[in-house]
Amino acid sequence: xxxxxxxxxxxxxxxxxxxxxxxxxxxxxxxSRTDVARLTGLSQAAITKAVAPMIxxxxxxxxxxxxxxxxxxxxxxxxxxxxxxxSLVTLGIKVNxxxxxxxxxxxxxxxxxxxxLAVVDTGFAAMVxxxxxxxxxxxxxxxxxxxxxxxxxxxxxxDVDTVxxxxxxxxxxxxxxxxxxxxxxERLGTEVLIENDVRALTIAEHWxxxxxxxxxxxxxxIGSGIGCGLHVNGEVVEGAFGVAGEIGHLPLTSEQYVCTCxxxxxxEAVASSSAIVRAVASAQSTPxxxxxxxxxxxxxxxxxxxxAFDRAGTVIGTxxxxxxxxxxxxxxxxxxxxxADYDLYDQRLRAAFGAHAFGAAGNCRIVIxxxxxxxxxxxxxxxxxxxxxxxxxxxxxxxxxxxxxTLRGSSAPA
Amino acid sequence: xxxxxxxxxxxxxxxxxxxxxxxxxxxxxxxSRTDVARLTGLSQAAITKAVAPMIxxxxxxxxxxxxxxxxxxxxxxxxxxxxxxxSLVTLGIKVNxxxxxxxxxxxxxxxxxxxxLAVVDTGFAAMVxxxxxxxxxxxxxxxxxxxxxxxxxxxxxxDVDTVxxxxxxxxxxxxxxxxxxxxxxERLGTEVLIENDVRALTIAEHWxxxxxxxxxxxxxxIGSGIGCGLHVNGEVVEGAFGVAGEIGHLPLTSEQYVCTCxxxxxxEAVASSSAIVRAVASAQSTPxxxxxxxxxxxxxxxxxxxxAFDRAGTVIGTxxxxxxxxxxxxxxxxxxxxxADYDLYDQRLRAAFGAHAFGAAGNCRIVIxxxxxxxxxxxxxxxxxxxxxxxxxxxxxxxxxxxxxTLRGSSAPA
Numbered sequence: 001x002x003x004x005x006x007x008x009x010x011x012x013x014x015x016x017x018x019x020x021x022x023x024x025x026x027x028x029x030x031x032s033r034t035d036v037a038r039l040t041g042l043s044q045a046a047i048t049k050a051v052a053p054m055i056x057x058x059x060x061x062x063x064x065x066x067x068x069x070x071x072x073x074x075x076x077x078x079x080x081x082x083x084x085x086x087s088l089v090t091l092g093i094k095v096n097x098x099x100x101x102x103x104x105x106x107x108x109x110x111x112x113x114x115x116x117l118a119v120v121d122t123g124f125a126a127m128v129x130x131x132x133x134x135x136x137x138x139x140x141x142x143x144x145x146x147x148x149x150x151x152x153x154x155x156x157x158x159d160v161d162t163v164x165x166x167x168x169x170x171x172x173x174x175x176x177x178x179x180x181x182x183x184x185x186e187r188l189g190t191e192v193l194i195e196n197d198v199r200a201l202t203i204a205e206h207w208x209x210x211x212x213x214x215x216x217x218x219x220x221x222i223g224s225g226i227g228c229g230l231h232v233n234g235e236v237v238e239g240a241f242g243v244a245g246e247i248g249h250l251p252l253t254s255e256q257y258v259c260t261c262x263x264x265x266x267x268e269a270v271a272s273s274s275a276i277v278r279a280v281a282s283a284q285s286t287p288x289x290x291x292x293x294x295x296x297x298x299x300x301x302x303x304x305x306x307x308a309f310d311r312a313g314t315v316i317g318t319x320x321x322x323x324x325x326x327x328x329x330x331x332x333x334x335x336x337x338x339x340a341d342y343d344l345y346d347q348r349l350r351a352a353f354g355a356h357a358f359g360a361a362g363n364c365r366i367v368i369x370x371x372x373x374x375x376x377x378x379x380x381x382x383x384x385x386x387x388x389x390x391x392x393x394x395x396x397x398x399x400x401x402x403x404x405x406t407l408r409g410s411s412a413p414a
Numbered sequence: 415x416x417x418x419x420x421x422x423x424x425x426x427x428x429x430x431x432x433x434x435x436x437x438x439x440x441x442x443x444x445x446s447r448t449d450v451a452r453l454t455g456l457s458q459a460a461i462t463k464a465v466a467p468m469i470x471x472x473x474x475x476x477x478x479x480x481x482x483x484x485x486x487x488x489x490x491x492x493x494x495x496x497x498x499x500x501s502l503v504t505l506g507i508k509v510n511x512x513x514x515x516x517x518x519x520x521x522x523x524x525x526x527x528x529x530x531l532a533v534v535d536t537g538f539a540a541m542v543x544x545x546x547x548x549x550x551x552x553x554x555x556x557x558x559x560x561x562x563x564x565x566x567x568x569x570x571x572x573d574v575d576t577v578x579x580x581x582x583x584x585x586x587x588x589x590x591x592x593x594x595x596x597x598x599x600e601r602l603g604t605e606v607l608i609e610n611d612v613r614a615l616t617i618a619e620h621w622x623x624x625x626x627x628x629x630x631x632x633x634x635x636i637g638s639g640i641g642c643g644l645h646v647n648g649e650v651v652e653g654a655f656g657v658a659g660e661i662g663h664l665p666l667t668s669e670q671y672v673c674t675c676x677x678x679x680x681x682e683a684v685a686s687s688s689a690i691v692r693a694v695a696s697a698q699s700t701p702x703x704x705x706x707x708x709x710x711x712x713x714x715x716x717x718x719x720x721x722a723f724d725r726a727g728t729v730i731g732t733x734x735x736x737x738x739x740x741x742x743x744x745x746x747x748x749x750x751x752x753x754a755d756y757d758l759y760d761q762r763l764r765a766a767f768g769a770h771a772f773g774a775a776g777n778c779r780i781v782i783x784x785x786x787x788x789x790x791x792x793x794x795x796x797x798x799x800x801x802x803x804x805x806x807x808x809x810x811x812x813x814x815x816x817x818x819x820t821l822r823g824s825s826a827p828a
Contacts, residue, residue: 240742328652360573
């Protein structure tokens with residue numbers, strides 16, 4: 001196999017048409033060159049020309065080759081091509097208040113190795129250290145495969161400026177305007193992509209999950225936060241200013257409920273795990289410290305606990321109706337840690353959705369799908385790959401930064 | 415100039431790449447073939463090959479040709495090309511409860527002629543007659559130019575199934591499940607596209623207005639209804655089931671307000687013109703019959719009228735924050751007949767937007783832009799053109815329907 005630099009350089013310099021070709025083979029392959037031509041609207045000759053260097057760089061192979069050795073011979077139009085899963089490795093890290101989960105995946109988002117690290121101090125400096133430790137652990141676990149490392153992405157909940165690598169606001173972590181990308185770059189000596197966690201999960205679903213063959217979908221996460229990833233018109237919705245899918249902060253409940261973000265009437269003010277715990281605790285004589293306590297009380301029929309989950313289910317269903325009325329997804333996938341106790345939300349959620357979905361928007365399918373924390377980390381790994389393929393991120397193993405910047409280097413900071 | 419059939423057939427059979435080339439020239443031209451290659455990611459040779467039949471069919475011309483005569487000579491890469499405005503004509507009809515406005519436009523959405531018809535009976539059969547009359551009037555006004563007619567679109571407010579040509583629900587017109595497309599097809603002997611009016615306006619803005627050079631935008635209409643058109647990831651959001659942008663029916667106000675759609679808490683239940691009139695009338699001893707009466711009372715400082723507009727401004731601002739938090743538009747354009755009295759909404763609208771926009775989503779620019787009813791009809795004409803270009807609609811002047819259908823004709827309804 002060629003060096004990872006060849007593959008990364010090819011992706012970095014690919015034309016928009018070649019990017020389209022690679023993406024189709026990645027997400028829909030194995031595909032014949034004829035099918036790629038049909039899907040992209042390019043000529044067969046253009047496909048053959050675009051695929052040849054991908055085969056030479058070891059990114060793509062003829063499907064029936066026993067070894068993905070990239071012999072570089074032009075294939076016949078009907079001979080199917082596929083990506084070579086082991087050609088590139090990306091790392092995805094999901095940061096939670098209590099722990100950090102990291103995975104290394106191949107090009108098809110298949111998990112190769114996993115690393116967990118429990119953390120106590122969620123302060124920014126301590127978390128940067130912990131993330132760096134997880135990256136180091138994943139490299140060790142990968143062994144020789146670490147040579148094929150092409151990108152790292154860290155996923156954080158909250159308002160994330162992906163372009164600047166800044167976590168602008170993360171209520172869960174208690175961070176505001178933290179330059180996570182720059183800090184990790186300095187620490188690891190390599191560029192690291194920072195992404196909102198729900199958007200990263202949506203990217204993985206778009207390329208490797210529910211999004212394949214679906215015109216539009218939404219992922220709704222319930223648990224410590226209430227989030228949403230949207231996929232519309234062939235792409236994940238990113239927002240002109242990096243904010244999109246913020247259903248946790250739609251003003252869909254009464255103004256009497258104040259959110260941790262400071263706003264009034266937010267969905268999270270009644271539907272986040274901590275809001276539910278607060279509501280149940282205020283009505284109990286015995287202490288209620290965790291969401292598990294609240295779940296146990298609700299299952300036991302304790303009225304205040306039942307009411308708290310009812311209120312949460314109602315506002316989440318209303319939020320999903322809002323998403324449906326505005327963007328009209330084909331499928332809504334509900335996931336997140338609270339899915340384990342989905343029975344407590346289901347009835348009110350569906351009733352509120354039914355009451356507020358407008359016309360045919362109510363036809364969207366609502367499915368429940370548990371995601372593990374590894375799945376979230378895998379989302380970050382998929383986001384690193386996507387940023388590389390879409391040329392929004394130089395990645396690891398890349399050639400030195402473009403010469404124009406180097407020539408101007410005299411005025412750059414050291 | 416070649417016959418309109420040549421141009422329409424070319425668009426009907428164009429490859430996806432050729433559609434992309436034509437769309438770029440249409441919306442961004444004049445453009446050199448080099449620029450088209452850069453924008454589409456196709457090779458210069460592919461551009462030259464794609465443009466040649468467009469020139470031959472009279473759809474595109476070299477920019478510096480004094481006459482758009484389509485000489486079919488391949489141009490040099492740097493020589494700019496542009497669409498020929500007069501190559502095709504489309505009709506756009508906007509249906510209101512009190513009148514029907516029709517325009518004929520050229521390929522660049524330039525209005526050629528206009529026709530108005532006041533209507534009293536909004537029943538379905540009478541409206542079909544009235545729409546047919548407006549089409550006939552536009553044909554007469556066009557004279558010889560009617561030969562270049564390539565498509566007709568009728569825009570209606572409400573839940574419209576564009577694929578089936580059915581108005582599923584239009585509270586304003588009092589229609590439910592009306593087969594407008596089929597009725598007009600029978601009446602006019604030609605296929606007619608049916609589109610939601612706000613989406614049609616969004617299509618026109620996408621190709622010929624604020625959308626040119628903007629990554630994402632929303633159009634919010636205020637007046638007899640509250641609507642929204644969204645443009646995200648390079649395309650208008652249509653919704654998997656034909657419903658999108660329904661901000662009028664987001665549950666953002668108190669459950670005490672019942673909407674004309676039957677749901678509770680909808681934006682329209684307090685912010686539509688009729689809701690405002692109802693609220694003001696219930697507090698007055700003198701009759702308040704129209705929105706103009708309510709506006710006059712609010713301008714005179716009558717407390718109930720001021721409060722009604724305040725409540726409307728608040729819920730509209732909240733709805734715009736909801737759109738921003740979910741889809742992150744770069745610009746929000748507020749339009750619709752109530753824009754004439756925008757001073758009554760402004761303060762509360764901006765305050766509510768500021769209170770509920772999440773993080774950087776609040777950076778989106780809110781601009782006020784009056785649209786005339788001709789602009790709405792022009793939106794429908796642009797929607798007819800877009801459907802033709804994107805091959806979702808056979809259009810007028812097209813060759814007979816595809817042979818497969820004709821061969822199966824024995825089982826088709828007469």
